[in-house]
Amino acid sequence: MKNIVFLLLLIVSSISIHSAHAQLWKRVEKSIPGNSKNISNEDAVAGIKEALIQGTGKSIELVSVKDGYFGNPEIKIPFPPEADMIENKLRLIGLGGEVDKVVLSINRAAEDAADEIKPIFISAIKEMSVHDALDIVNGNNHAATNYLQKKTTNDIFRKIKPLIEHSLEKVNATKYWNSVVTTYNAIPLVKKMNPDLSEYVTDKAIEGLFVMISKEEEKIRKDPLARTSDILEWVFGD
Numbered sequence: 001m002k003n004i005v006f007l008l009l010l011i012v013s014s015i016s017i018h019s020a021h022a023q024l025w026k027r028v029e030k031s032i033p034g035n036s037k038n039i040s041n042e043d044a045v046a047g048i049k050e051a052l053i054q055g056t057g058k059s060i061e062l063v064s065v066k067d068g069y070f071g072n073p074e075i076k077i078p079f080p081p082e083a084d085m086i087e088n089k090l091r092l093i094g095l096g097g098e099v100d101k102v103v104l105s106i107n108r109a110a111e112d113a114a115d116e117i118k119p120i121f122i123s124a125i126k127e128m129s130v131h132d133a134l135d136i137v138n139g140n141n142h143a144a145t146n147y148l149q150k151k152t153t154n155d156i157f158r159k160i161k162p163l164i165e166h167s168l169e170k171v172n173a174t175k176y177w178n179s180v181v182t183t184y185n186a187i188p189l190v191k192k193m194n195p196d197l198s199e200y201v202t203d204k205a206i207e208g209l210f211v212m213i214s215k216e217e218e219k220i221r222k223d224p225l226a227r228t229s230d231i232l233e234w235v236f237g238d
Helices: 002-013 019-030 041-063 081-092 096-126 130-138 143-170 173-185 197-222 230-236
Strands: none
Touching (some): 041 143, 041 197, 081 096, 130 143
16 A cells, blocks of 8 residues: 555656646545545546546447437538538529438438447557546546547548448438539539548548547536446546
């Protein structure tokens, strides 16, 4: 136990224990024998990892079901903004239904591919260092989300872009997209357009997922009912 306490004190002494780190110092004091709560450095890191696994898992569950994207106004993927001209022109000539098919199908593609992201998050969480974990404890309400974005976005993009492409085909998004682009490009005097749909949907799917992860992180930090274990309550409780 003395070794654990010494290690925790050493960690805190290596960083400023003023202002931003005052809360961490308070929590370290709790781990000293005789206090009401006693937790090791390893347990604290385990708590952070548990929170991240819980938050990312819940977020993936929410977006990977029918209407996970399409039914959520906060993350629903709209018609590509760089193709606004296509959408506006087609709606003007009575083809808004075809545009709506594209919007529905690209959201279905994102929902279909989302479940494959979980192993990437788990790998990044397992690699987390003690320093990373302590930064998250003392960070803002989105510190864990920011950590995961930095560590995983590129890997997620590489992983799910081919899956998005497959999903776009499976839910007929590619078919609907090609139809509206072809129809638009056939209109006299318009500038021919064909934005990369799969890249756009992949970017928006990742963006939406991190919105949900951020919300789950806030719940765990602020709502005691969202802390489903003693270790989460200790790490994120007052």
